[in-house]
Amino acid sequence: MNSRTLIAAALLPFAALWASAGSAQTPITIGAIEALSGPASGYGTAIRNGFDLALDEVNKAGGVNGAPLAIAYEDSGGKPDSAMNAARQLIGSKKVSLILGPTLSTEMFPVGPIANERNIPIVGTSTTANGITAIGPYVFRTSLPEADVVPVTLRAAKEKLGVKKVAVMYGADDAFTKSAYDVMKAALEKLGIETLTTETFGAKDTDFNAQLTKIKGLNPDAIVVSALAEAGSGILLAKKALGIPASVRVIGGNGLNSPKVPQVAGDAADGTLVGSPWFIDKPDDANKKFVAAYKAKYNQDPDQFAAQAYDTLFLVAGAIKAAGGADPRKIRDALAKATYSGVMGSFSFTDNRDPADTSGVVVIEMKGGKFQILK
Numbered sequence: 001m002n003s004r005t006l007i008a009a010a011l012l013p014f015a016a017l018w019a020s021a022g023s024a025q026t027p028i029t030i031g032a033i034e035a036l037s038g039p040a041s042g043y044g045t046a047i048r049n050g051f052d053l054a055l056d057e058v059n060k061a062g063g064v065n066g067a068p069l070a071i072a073y074e075d076s077g078g079k080p081d082s083a084m085n086a087a088r089q090l091i092g093s094k095k096v097s098l099i100l101g102p103t104l105s106t107e108m109f110p111v112g113p114i115a116n117e118r119n120i121p122i123v124g125t126s127t128t129a130n131g132i133t134a135i136g137p138y139v140f141r142t143s144l145p146e147a148d149v150v151p152v153t154l155r156a157a158k159e160k161l162g163v164k165k166v167a168v169m170y171g172a173d174d175a176f177t178k179s180a181y182d183v184m185k186a187a188l189e190k191l192g193i194e195t196l197t198t199e200t201f202g203a204k205d206t207d208f209n210a211q212l213t214k215i216k217g218l219n220p221d222a223i224v225v226s227a228l229a230e231a232g233s234g235i236l237l238a239k240k241a242l243g244i245p246a247s248v249r250v251i252g253g254n255g256l257n258s259p260k261v262p263q264v265a266g267d268a269a270d271g272t273l274v275g276s277p278w279f280i281d282k283p284d285d286a287n288k289k290f291v292a293a294y295k296a297k298y299n300q301d302p303d304q305f306a307a308q309a310y311d312t313l314f315l316v317a318g319a320i321k322a323a324g325g326a327d328p329r330k331i332r333d334a335l336a337k338a339t340y341s342g343v344m345g346s347f348s349f350t351d352n353r354d355p356a357d358t359s360g361v362v363v364i365e366m367k368g369g370k371f372q373i374l375k
Helices: 003-010 041-060 080-093 105-117 146-161 175-191 209-218 229-241 260-269 285-298 304-323 328-337
Strands: 028-034 069-075 122-124 139-141 165-171 194-201 222-226 249-252 273-276 339-342 345-348 362-367 370-373
Touching: 028 041, 028 080, 028 304, 041 069, 041 285, 041 304, 069 080, 080 105, 105 122, 105 139, 105 175, 146 175, 146 222, 146 249, 146 273, 146 362, 165 175, 165 209, 175 194, 175 222, 194 209, 209 229, 222 229, 229 249, 229 260, 260 362, 285 304, 304 328, 304 339
Parallel strands: 028 069, 122 139, 165 194, 165 222, 222 249, 249 273
Antiparallel strands: 273 362, 339 345, 362 370
């Protein structure tokens, strides 16, 4: 029996209905704030797809405590103000007892306090900046922090590719990209990799020629980039156009781990390195079934963000069942104790509500539009 069968079996007993559900046919509704439009929509759409695929399976297995599970989505557009309004709408008008999301760390920093002050558990599946769960006891995340992933990536670049000197580029006006840069800077220093220059850019910038022209003249072994997918794709295209050799790899954080990067940058993305707790060719049966089901439903490959969302929905459904009702405090307590084994591997939370197991990080490289394990 695989992990998905186990969770489905766990959701089958119908004995205890939610006090607020009224009947087995009344849906249990949770909220989700995702960037379904705008520059970050590549992440948000993949996350929604992962949630919805898991939601189908949960409800086919009988739902939660005898009731179907439903998700009320709010589109933040990747904007902090919109995400805050969405949180207030979900909590105040729709009376949800749990929120999934938001997509970006820069959204979670203002949204997390709203949920925390109202004692509503909120679970980020893609928020990897430092300090997310420090917002408060109702703030969880299932995504590995950059602090656990970036050092692994840079160590692999040093040991396998002989990287000794790098240039660094990062978005200075975004909470996630600034936080990831801080992690990169510390990891480079610890590994003894020389930083030749550090260049910044804005989240809305589209011209990176000045920074890359300077970098080209310094002849680095690699360019370490903290950027979201849109800016990262622009950097890759500009790097190729300026004739910076393909041997000068781009090493990215979580923001570059997206299918949108090769879609926009094409073969300019080849050679890009990122760290990830998941990759599409992971050989276990649960992952194979997930990938096949995702392709059948959406006619495209899943990415890390879809995989994390898929597992998170099962984890949350199990916590709601264990809570035995609609009380957000009980759901929070059940989440803190929750364990799950899915496509991402075995999962539980630390006392700080971060992922407990950080051993599954792999380093992957882009080749021909797809990520594969760095040999």
